[in-house]
Amino acid sequence: MIINCLWEHNGNDTLLYAVDYIGAYTRGATLAEAVSKMPREIASYLQWRGESAPEHCEMVIIQEKMSDLHIKDADSDAIFDCEKSPLTREEYETLKVLALRSAKDFLTLYESIPDKDAGLSPLRKTFYGQVPHTAREMYAHTKSVNAYYFGEIGVDAKNDGDIYECRKRGFDALEAEPDFLHTPVIEGSYGEFWSLRKMLRRFIWHDRIHARAMWRGAIKVFGAENIVNPFYF
DSSP states (O other): OEEEEEEEEETTEEEEEETTSTTOEEEESSHHHHHHHHHHHHHHHHHHTTOOOOSOOEEEEEEEEEOOSOGGGTOOOOOOGGGGSOOOHHHHHHHHHHHHHHHHHHHHHHHTOSOTTSBOSOOOEETTEEOOOBHHHHHHHHHHHHHHHHHHTTOOOOOOSOHHHHHHHHHHHHHTSTTGGGOOOEEOGGGOEEOHHHHHHHHHHHHHHHHHHHHHHHHHHHOGGGSOOTTOO
């Protein structure tokens, strides 16, 4: 199976995105490292979607984004070429279901952690401050992008309620906008370009980043048998 990829990098630091599998990604200190991780990512991603993994994956770079961001900390501003086109209603409904399922599964993972204030990872700072260290901090951070992501395409959304509830209300507000499927590409905060397609991807991608970190930390502290893993990492 051919896996079309976007390669976003700063020197050697790499974020590699599977273009046709919204939200699937790998990171690496080099492109080769990120490529080597992609078959496992595709397998877990497809299992999450209830689909079979291919026996063989061949990664093909179809777009490259050179960046001056902190790629090693998953700072990204890439927009895929395919994310600049409008969505059909069928495409939108399919991707919306995935974005809402991702939020619900993130909440399921979080709620399975026995002590939400236990340290799950070493204390570390990045360009944006202290990295979330406990399950509670990881959950709060992941939920907090709701208003930001919707706001980047001109939709007024809040972060009230749990991660699923606030995301669902955001989609309700979006769908109240006239002709929302044809929202143009918008230059948002920090000169970053956004579209409806990109916003849908970013929700799933951001969930996967922090769900993976939460799961890895939690199984080290509490044991894999005590943690629910809806993402099949």
